[in-house]
Amino acid sequence: MVLALLLIASADVAASRSVLDGGLRAAGRDAMLVQDPGAEVVISVEQLAEHVLLARVGDQPEIGQVILNNVVAIGASSGISVVDTGYFPQSAYRLRELLADALASESFEYVVNTHWHWDHHNGNQAFTDAAIIAHEGIVPALELFERDIDSFLAQRRERLSAWTQTLSSAAEGSPEALEARGWAFAHARFLQEVEAGYEVVYPDITFTDALTLRLRDLGEPLDVELLAMPSFHSDHDVLVVVPDEGVAALGDLFFPGEVPLISTDYVTDLSAFVRRMSEILAAYTSVDLFVPGHGRLMSRDEVVVMVRYLDEIVQAVEECRAADMDLTGAKRALSIENRFLFMHGLGDPATHEVNLETLWNGL
Ligand SMILES: [Zn+2]
Numbered sequence: 001m002v003l004a005l006l007l008i009a010s011a012d013v014a015a016s017r018s019v020l021d022g023g024l025r026a027a028g029r030d031a032m033l034v035q036d037p038g039a040e041v042v043i044s045v046e047q048l049a050e051h052v053l054l055a056r057v058g059d060q061p062e063i064g065q066v067i068l069n070n071v072v073a074i075g076a077s078s079g080i081s082v083v084d085t086g087y088f089p090q091s092a093y094r095l096r097e098l099l100a101d102a103l104a105s106e107s108f109e110y111v112v113n114t115h116w117h118w119d120h121h122n123g124n125q126a127f128t129d130a131a132i133i134a135h136e137g138i139v140p141a142l143e144l145f146e147r148d149i150d151s152f153l154a155q156r157r158e159r160l161s162a163w164t165q166t167l168s169s170a171a172e173g174s175p176e177a178l179e180a181r182g183w184a185f186a187h188a189r190f191l192q193e194v195e196a197g198y199e200v201v202y203p204d205i206t207f208t209d210a211l212t213l214r215l216r217d218l219g220e221p222l223d224v225e226l227l228a229m230p231s232f233h234s235d236h237d238v239l240v241v242v243p244d245e246g247v248a249a250l251g252d253l254f255f256p257g258e259v260p261l262i263s264t265d266y267v268t269d270l271s272a273f274v275r276r277m278s279e280i281l282a283a284y285t286s287v288d289l290f291v292p293g294h295g296r297l298m299s300r301d302e303v304v305v306m307v308r309y310l311d312e313i314v315q316a317v318e319e320c321r322a323a324d325m326d327l328t329g330a331k332r333a334l335s336i337e338n339r340f341l342f343m344h345g346l347g348d349p350a351t352h353e354v355n356l357e358t359l360w361n362g363l
Contacts, residue, residue, distance in 0.1 A: 041091040049245035057086040066182030072249045073099045076217040079109030083240050083249040085123030090193035092123025114251025115234040116141035124201035136206035137236035146200040160187035230272040246286050252293040254306045258347030262355045277307045317359040
């Protein structure tokens with residue numbers, strides 16, 4: 001059975017580029033001296049829908065789940081498609097094996113990267129037999145990432161030593177110790193895996209607006225919709241919807257239980273993002289399970305609340321401005337308690353204050 005690729009908008013096939021000749025085996029060039037962090041990256045796999053699996057890469061509550069990446073796999077008789085490949089380049093080979101076992105197939109058809117952040121594409125190298133698909137805009141971001149890889153690795157080493165220090169001074173069993181142990185493990189393990197071989201693997205196929213992957217399962221079509229979003233978490237986020245299975249992969253658009261951060265780095269038109277999210281929720285009413293890039297699964301209601309928050313905060317700031325308030329007055333009027341009670345208890349309230357300042361000062 002052959003997978004047909006339906007191009008809704010412009011899609012072009014770029015040459016597959018696996019750069020960094022020989023991978024970052026060469027990165028040993030400035031001798032990382034990474035100590036063996038011990039434990040493996042734990043990967044758990046569970047079924048979400050008839051054809052959809054969730055792999056949790058870094059499913060390690062004992063270190064506070066700090067490295068947890070959610071990977072979605074869609075199994076059809078024609079092959080396996082994977083959404084995001086996690087942070088750890090070598091553990092991705094084990095991820096691949098686990099998915100192949102769980103779906104009883106060795107054939108990987110597509111890999112979709114939801115955005116350019118390293119914890120969503122570092123595992124691509126384990127899936128180079130599949131067609132790797134991403135938004136066209138992530139290519140320059142990956143090039144930049146690759147060009148600066150040495151400083152990225154140096155930063156990981158610095159963080160490793162800082163967290164190791166924090167761990168040594170934190171009280172045994174305290175939340176600080178848990179967090180420090182998690183991050184120290186994450187950085188040590190990552191550096192170790194990079195030493196064992198890492199290359200930045202670019203998409204084979206890029207698109208700009210939307211793309212439908214028409215998988216085939218025993219003769220039946222099983223569509224996977226790739227939907228480019230107006231900038232929000234990054235400059236090129238892609239939402240992945242499997243309508244027939246009632247599942248969507250959010251990438252990092254939303255984090256479960258947290259007020260969404262309006263990033264000054266990327267967001268230029270928040271209303272456009274809200275409109276697009278609302279359109280997607282209205283168009284795919286079958287979807288009631290949302291898989292964020294990290295953390296627990298989200299319900300449709302939770303996603304609706306996130307979108308409502310973004311919609312209302314834009315309007316509310318405008319109203320305060322129209323009423324000639326100053327920022328202090330607006331912050332008081334628009335606090336979680338006074339105006340956004342439906343967001344009460346979600347994450348760090350400071351994020352909401354940051355959002356108010358961001359919108360007040362203009363995107
Ligand atoms: Zn991200």
